[in-house]
Amino acid sequence: MGDDCGVRAGRADVLAGLAGRGRASLRTPAEAAILAGTTAAELLARAPRVGLxxxxxxxxxxxxxxxxxxxFASALRGLAExxxxxxxxxxxxxxxxxxxxxxGY
Incomplete structure (x- = not known):
């Protein structure tokens, strides 16, 4: 948890599936003080293929x-629920x- 009350992760990006009005979204920290993860970026890029x-x-x-x-998304583990x-x-x-x-995991 950061000073701005945003959720942060260390060695993996946090992805939260948020449902609202029949739509699902995948979200990950953008301004976090960590490098963006390639696995999370790839998932977010592919999400529309499955309607997200x-x-x-x-x-x-x-x-x-x-x-x-x-x-949690990481290159080694893929997604860990x-x-x-x-x-x-x-x-x-x-x-x-x-x-x-x-x-592809």
Whole structure:
């Protein structure tokens, strides 16, 4: 968490699947004080192929908590789904396998 209340990651980009009015988006920090990840960039570029809109922007903790799914993206692991946040279990996303396939993992 940064001073601006934006969520940051260390060795992986944070991707949050946010649903709103029947549309899904994938979002990742843009202004974070870390280099943009190639895996997240590739996923965001390919997202429209499966009907997802994508954008680069900081995600707040409230948005992260309310997201339908959260993943860490890295070149070595592909996508790693977050299964608990602050000790609270999260439902598995049906999108995880589809997005891994989209990335070729």
């Amino acid at each position: 809109r994508s954008s680069y922007r900081m995600v707040t903790l409230d948005e992260l908590t309310g997201a339908d799914a959260i993943w 977050v299964t608990a946040l602050d000790g609270v279990p999260r439902a598995r996303s049906p999108w995880t396998a589809r997005l891994l396939d989209l990335l």
